[in-house]
Amino acid sequence: MKILQIINNLSTGGAEKLILETIPLLKEKGIVVDLLVLDDTQYPYMKELQKLDCCNIFSLGKGSPYNPTHIFKIIPYLKKYDLVHVHLFPAQYWVGIAKFISFSKTKLIFTEHSTSNRRMQKPFFKMLDKNIYRFYDKIVCITNEVQEVLFKHCEFKSKDICVIENGVNLHSIMGAKVMHKMQIDNRILESNKLLIQVAGFRPQKDQKTVIKALQYLDLNVKLLLIGDGPLQDECEELVGKLGLKERVFFLGVRIDVPSLLKTSDISVISSHWEGFGLAAVEGMAVRRPLIASNVVGLANVVNGGGILFEKGNEMELAKKIQELLEDSHLYNKISDSGFERAREFDINFMIDKQINLYKRLLE
Secondary structure: OEEEEEEOOOOOOHHHHHHHHHHHHHHHOOOEEEEEEOOOOOOHHHHHHHHHOOOOEEEOOOOOOOOOOHHHHHHHHHOOOOEEEEEOOOHHHHHHHHHHHHOOOOEEEEEEOOOOOHHHHOHHHHHHHHHHHOOOOEEEEOOHHHHHHHHHHHOOOHHHEEEOOOOEOHHHHHOOOOOOHHHHOOOOOOOOEEEEEEOOOOOOEOHHHHHHHHHHOOOOEEEEEEOOOOOHHHHHHHHHHOOOOOOEEEEEOOOOHHHHHHHOOEEEEOEOOOOOOHHHHHHHHOOOOEEEEOOOOOHHHHOOOOEEEOOOOHHHHHHHHHHHHHOHHHHHHHHHHHHHHHHHHEHHHHHHHHHHHHHHHHO
16 A cells, blocks of 8 residues: 655644654554655755655655646656545645546545635635545545535535544653743743744734733733744734733744643634644643634534633633633643543544545555
């Protein structure tokens, strides 16, 4: 069984993190998996996967993943593998079209990672999506909510679509070490209370609400923002406007996220929408309280393991943070319930389901 995974690149994000974590585990279980990226920019996840030396990594070069000439570059790869597993748009489009015009017999799987995208709001792209999805032998949804959205969006038959929930590597997370807070930045004291959000600065994420919430909290509370993306400049401008430069730390993309989560006091996931919320599970897995936006994708993942707040409501978020910091009993209760919830998302459950799907499609 030879599998090729294809993704735009290995920048920040849940799908990219899953590639980094699942390929080594699939190899351990005897599955040959290689990776093709449309853009080989040396993001930290890419460097980390190269360091692990667990698969062949192919690239279509540097440049925009949205270049349609990628279609023709993908065709030769379809002939070398039994099954191709694709993640994210536009890789989803280019691989589907490549199969169609090449008459390839290679089985295709696409994993849908989100409950929403801009294409769903436009009639032309809705029609186009229906046709692209049909090039795939199976669509994998990361939650039941994602599946429900796709049933409405593309009118799938139940045999064409399934749910395999994301997972996290609990073993590596629990083994991460707590850092001294001053190791993160020398302006942070050990007595400071640290909030952390791990998320790319993209439209679906809502770091601005967390930044605004900081205004209503004691000066002793500081915020770590992990990730990068096109909206980071806007968030930095907001921090400056609110006079919070000494309390908000933009740390960029980090490989040591589990250690940063363990060193922080409260994990926050503020989003406009989510497909799953992998960072939420990681936040719960370090046995620290999690506070998350009450949106589809996050609410069911958290499901009693953390605290939910109204999307975009910085005052409610600040109030819930303050309650956790003032009530040690509540703090410990949410920490423990979150850890128990996170255990339900052990990545090994996901890997086993993924392998079973590969085997069924290749029978």
